[in-house]
Amino acid sequence: MLETNSLPCAAPLTVLLVDDDRDDIWLVDRLFRKAMPDGHTLNVIAIPGGTAALEWIGEAQSAGHPMPDLIVLDINMPGLSGLDLLRVLRARPRFLATPILVLTTSDEAEIGAQARCAGANAVLTKPDTMEKLEDLVRKVRETWLSTPAPRDTRAPRQAIG
Template structure:
């Protein structure tokens, strides 16, 4: 699951994951409220499959990434889903708060296209090939 309000970043993440070693068809939601609706299978996401991994931007409309992390931690069914924060912020308070709220990893988005794609591939390789997901 990709939680990203920047359409270009969401597209780039999806395109980078497509030729990957595993079949990966991520769901994309554009804000924190939509992410929570999806995770709780609320309208219009009734019957939605629980994601194996969440890539979460911090600076989201309606409900920011920290709010999404809080919501995930409140639900026993959701809190085992690994969450990788993928944010443009490298501010220490954002990093620390994300980990305090249960993030499994915090990655700063690089500015350049090649670096961004490389970072996404590293996330994919670790979380979908190396780590064992619940």
């Protein structure tokens, strides 16, 4: 009998990252992967815009693929904005319990209120330093991806301060 000392791997988690800025996508993708503890796999699906994200979701659902464990949206995107995409997703029963976070450069209270009214679990302002962004992504991972419940029965989690 062959004996191994390896630990069982946790189920992979998936983050859908929707932003029209490819540099932000690249950076946040890398920071999410860096923030994952050893033994945990993270799939980051990076989509450059709201319309493309809706198309990806439709294709993934049609193919029977699992939906993301977390969705992170930029607000200001050409075409279908992050707020519009958020409203569309929250109108679909499948996405009522999926955590959806808005990550934006704007710190305007009105935009935050609109996003929360549309169904965002949290509205986060993109920090101005790499260290602060890395800390923010780590907190997002700890708060929203630490203990995923079964995909179709998740309850909303608490927002980060």
